Amino acid sequence: MAEIKLKLKKETEIPLEAESITPDKFAGKSNDEIKKLAVYYGREELTIGDFFNVSGKSEEKDDLTIIINGDVSNVKRIGEKMTAGEIIINGDVGMHVGNEMSGGKITVNGNADDWAGAMLKGGELEITGDAGNYVGAAYRGYWQGMKNGIIKVKGKVGVESMLWANGSVPAKRFPTLICGSAGSFLGIHNHGSTIIVEGDVDRCAGADQVKGIIVIKGKVSRLLPSYKKIGEVKEIELFNGEKITGKFIEYAGDHSVKKNHSVVSKKTGELNKSVNGRLFIAA
Amino acid sequence: MSINNLILLTGRTIDQGVALEGGKTTKENVRAAAICAFDTDDFKKLDTLVGTPVKIITDHGEVIVYSTLSEEGPHPGIIFIPMGPWANQVVNPDSQSCGTPTYKGMKAKVEVVKSGKVLDALDLIKTLKEA
Amino acid sequence: MMAVKKIKTIYDVLCPFCGTLCDDLEVDIAENKVVEVRNACQIGTKKFFSSNPSEHRYETPMIKKNGKLERASWEEAIDKAADILANAKRSLLYGFSSTECEAQSKGVELAEILGGVLDNTASVCHGPTLLAKQDVGQPGATLGEFKNRADLVIFWGSNPVHAHPRHLSRYSEFVRGYFRKDGRNDRFIVVIDPRNTHTAQIADLYIQVNPSEDYELLNAIRAVLRGVELDEKEVSGVSMEKIKELVNTLKTCNYGVIFFGMGLTQSLSHHRNIDAAICLTRELNDHTKFSIIPMRGHYNVAGANQVFTWNTGYAYSIDFSRGYARYNPGEFSSVEVLLKDQVDASLIVASDPASNFPAASVINLFKHPLIVIDPHESPTTVYADIVLPAAIAGIEAEGTAYRMDNVPLRLRKVKDAPGECLTDKEILEKLIEKVKEKRGE
Numbered sequence: 001m002a003e004i005k006l007k008l009k010k011e012t013e014i015p016l017e018a019e020s021i022t023p024d025k026f027a028g029k030s031n032d033e034i035k036k037l038a039v040y041y042g043r044e045e046l047t048i049g050d051f052f053n054v055s056g057k058s059e060e061k062d063d064l065t066i067i068i069n070g071d072v073s074n075v076k077r078i079g080e081k082m083t084a085g086e087i088i089i090n091g092d093v094g095m096h097v098g099n100e101m102s103g104g105k106i107t108v109n110g111n112a113d114d115w116a117g118a119m120l121k122g123g124e125l126e127i128t129g130d131a132g133n134y135v136g137a138a139y140r141g142y143w144q145g146m147k148n149g150i151i152k153v154k155g156k157v158g159v160e161s162m163l164w165a166n167g168s169v170p171a172k173r174f175p176t177l178i179c180g181s182a183g184s185f186l187g188i189h190n191h192g193s194t195i196i197v198e199g200d201v202d203r204c205a206g207a208d209q210v211k212g213i214i215v216i217k218g219k220v221s222r223l224l225p226s227y228k229k230i231g232e233v234k235e236i237e238l239f240n241g242e243k244i245t246g247k248f249i250e251y252a253g254d255h256s257v258k259k260n261h262s263v264v265s266k267k268t269g270e271l272n273k274s275v276n277g278r279l280f281i282a283a
Numbered sequence: 284m285s286i287n288n289l290i291l292l293t294g295r296t297i298d299q300g301v302a303l304e305g306g307k308t309t310k311e312n313v314r315a316a317a318i319c320a321f322d323t324d325d326f327k328k329l330d331t332l333v334g335t336p337v338k339i340i341t342d343h344g345e346v347i348v349y350s351t352l353s354e355e356g357p358h359p360g361i362i363f364i365p366m367g368p369w370a371n372q373v374v375n376p377d378s379q380s381c382g383t384p385t386y387k388g389m390k391a392k393v394e395v396v397k398s399g400k401v402l403d404a405l406d407l408i409k410t411l412k413e414a
Numbered sequence: 415m416m417a418v419k420k421i422k423t424i425y426d427v428l429c430p431f432c433g434t435l436c437d438d439l440e441v442d443i444a445e446n447k448v449v450e451v452r453n454a455c456q457i458g459t460k461k462f463f464s465s466n467p468s469e470h471r472y473e474t475p476m477i478k479k480n481g482k483l484e485r486a487s488w489e490e491a492i493d494k495a496a497d498i499l500a501n502a503k504r505s506l507l508y509g510f511s512s513t514e515c516e517a518q519s520k521g522v523e524l525a526e527i528l529g530g531v532l533d534n535t536a537s538v539c540h541g542p543t544l545l546a547k548q549d550v551g552q553p554g555a556t557l558g559e560f561k562n563r564a565d566l567v568i569f570w571g572s573n574p575v576h577a578h579p580r581h582l583s584r585y586s587e588f589v590r591g592y593f594r595k596d597g598r599n600d601r602f603i604v605v606i607d608p609r610n611t612h613t614a615q616i617a618d619l620y621i622q623v624n625p626s627e628d629y630e631l632l633n634a635i636r637a638v639l640r641g642v643e644l645d646e647k648e649v650s651g652v653s654m655e656k657i658k659e660l661v662n663t664l665k666t667c668n669y670g671v672i673f674f675g676m677g678l679t680q681s682l683s684h685h686r687n688i689d690a691a692i693c694l695t696r697e698l699n700d701h702t703k704f705s706i707i708p709m710r711g712h713y714n715v716a717g718a719n720q721v722f723t724w725n726t727g728y729a730y731s732i733d734f735s736r737g738y739a740r741y742n743p744g745e746f747s748s749v750e751v752l753l754k755d756q757v758d759a760s761l762i763v764a765s766d767p768a769s770n771f772p773a774a775s776v777i778n779l780f781k782h783p784l785i786v787i788d789p790h791e792s793p794t795t796v797y798a799d800i801v802l803p804a805a806i807a808g809i810e811a812e813g814t815a816y817r818m819d820n821v822p823l824r825l826r827k828v829k830d831a832p833g834e835c836l837t838d839k840e841i842l843e844k845l846i847e848k849v850k851e852k853r854g855e
Contacts, residue, residue: 014503014758043504043529043736140548141549185683188686203629224633225633225637225646226637228645254633256632257636258640
């Protein structure tokens with residue numbers, strides 16, 4: 001396992017865009033070559049070497065870990081589109097961390113700014129502190145956001161997390177968010193993602209949800225009027241087959257959306273769960 | 284006297300619109316925008332005369348404006364400051380990442396002012412220049 | 415014998431104030447001064463009169479020297495401004511909603527050359543409407559359609575008596591339409607608002623909604639419309655009985671329209687309020703004909719969105735620092751970049767952010783060089799480093815403006831600008847030329 005260590009050596013008054021910091025881009029390069037990779041500071045194109053001290057040894061991307069020490073809360077797009085390897089950030093990180101990544105793992109031992117894990121296609125993003133708004137969300141104008149992969153946030157996620165998430169059981173895509181607590185509009189326009197909240201959520205969870213599973217182990221400040229109680233359950237089966245045990249009240253929704261019908265199967269007489277969103281609140 | 288647990292809304296009024304076209308640094312503008320309209324019953328709790336300066340306090344700041352009675356009530360629990368530099372001392376700058384600040388719906392507290400006065404627009408903005 | 419002033423009357427003048435963009439004004443000019451305005455509302459009238467020379471009107475460029483704004487030549491002012499902008503690491507160009515389309519186009523050009531952030535007032539106003547439109551579309555129509563057809567008119571979070579004073583008499587409430595020959599009596603007006611506004615007081619039905627809880631009410635209305643029986647007795651302060659009554663009213667009209675304003679865009683949930691209102695409107699078209707349009711605040715903010723979009727692909731909150739246009743409200747919005755102190759120079763065009771932005775962002779606006787293009791003294795110009803005096807578009811300069819329903823109309827020039835004022839377009843052209851020169855292009 002090879003490691004490259006980065007440490008920010010210069011103050012940033014305006015944000016720095018560093019989408020070149022990925023195992024893919026660093027793989028097989030010497031430290032001098034890594035220092036020459038481009039970063040963007042306002043309208044200036046500069047290099048990684050201009051802003052970071054670089055040490056360590058690179059390797060093939062699958063075996064490479066990039067460790068960033070210090071506060072990089074003003075550095076955006078770290079880990080963008082990465083496919084393999086690992087990034088560990090020991091500090092707060094700026095917007096768009098891990099956006100569009102499809103493999104590998106990013107760990108943030110600190111807080112993350114907005115759009116963490118946006119448009120995720122796979123891989124794993126773990127944040128030990130809080131994350132900003134739009135975690136795992138779609139970018140503006142996209143109707144399909146996070147397609148696969150898993151995001152874990154120990155602390156709180158902001159508003160509109162998992163916006164337009166798009167999962168599919170037949171295609172084995174299970175975009176998942178596990179968080180400590182969540183702001184409003186969690187899972188808005190949900191199309192098949194799994195969201196598990198260890199604590200409380202703010203209002204409008206599951207707004208416009210067409211398909212998906214949202215599990216809330218704490219309290220909901222206010223459940224949307226368009227959610228209908230179905231009953232009590234002792235076990236929840238997630239899309240990927242995993243099970244969560246505990247007493248929960250099951251709700252179906254969002255019944256304000258045109259696509260949602262409480263479709264009862266003509267064959268079995270049972271509620272067709274795949275045509276509906278589900279929201280579970282701890283009893 | 285004071286009132287807690289109010290909700291502050293801000294927005295356009297025709298007087299404020301006329302005043303700002305006439306000159307944003309005029310007395311007319313102060314009379315149009317450096318005011319807070321109260322629900323008639325709510326105002327009684329302040330036990331003071333209409334026009335008395337009051338201090339509006341939110342999580343985001345505080346400002347002193349002239350009190351008035353709302354012509355658009357009843358709206359118990361709601362106070363209204365016209366858009367402008369006085370309102371912007373106390374609105375929520377956070378946009379929840381959509382870019383538009385949350386100008387309406389702040390939790391607010393109101394106190395009758397014992398000392399302090401209503402600043403005109405330039406003096407008010409000066410405090411931001413000197414911050 | 416007293417000399418009689420020669421009065422010239424100009425007809426069919428557009429009013430350059432709000433998004434209603436009234437096109438029936440008559441303006442009397444004598445000796446290059448506005449002496450009378452007919453058909454405009456109080457605010458429009460005031461705007462025309464304020465174009466006359468006064469102590470609030472700039473007639474020459476001003477540069478701050480020793481803490482005071484002093485008169486300067488155009489050459490000196492443009493040179494200094496171009497210097498500041500050309501050397502900025504990240505400049506902000508903001509405003510544009512109160513000027514005409516060709517000037518807005520020049521603004522785009524300048525922002526692209528500077529590699530800075532380009533934004534207009536939609537950012538603090540109906541930006542959320544554009545965000546929602548990008549997610550779920552918008553079934554709209556023109557004001558003429560509403561005037562002639564709408565028998566059910568809903569104002570949600572909008573108070574036209576105060577913000578769009580002639581809207582009710584020209585398009586939405588009192589006017590006689592082709593299929594609404596009896597005017598007011600042929601229409602049912604509904605107002606939904608936390609306050610019993612002056613617009614609500616003259617409506618047929620006023621529904622008081624709790625502040626910041628419009629989303630839940632829209633959600634309930636949509637579900638009831640779809641025939642879902644809800645478990646709630648009350649939503650957002652409105653009884654279920656009233657909600658069901660309202661849904662029935664919505665379903666049984668001939669042609670309904672929702673006009674919405676800052677009540678929805680500036681309160682919590684912002685664009686999601688609009689998202690839900692649009693989806694409600696769309697679904698109502700399964701039952702009858704329904705449309706929804708925003709009550710745009712400035713007379714040409716819709717134009718700024720149009721011009722920015724056809725030039726860059728995006729309507730507002732655009733960043734050019736990477737050499738191409740990128741769009742992300744919340745990341746490239748004026749208030750956000752100012753709050754986080756991420757710009758080092760600002761050019762404000764036809765706008766007054768010192769009055770209209772939250773205080774914390776204004777503090778940072780003032781920390782860096784500030785250049786303002788404006789005809790009048792304002793809290794923003796008073797604390798600027800350079801003021802470039804502009805002719806007022808729609809009064810002293812011709813151009814195109816887009817109404818709230820995106821209909822383009824032609825602004826007139828009814829008089830000359832005083833002193834050394836130039837049009838916004840001319841000023842921006844000068845800045846573009848000078849910046850290019852300084853960059854050695």
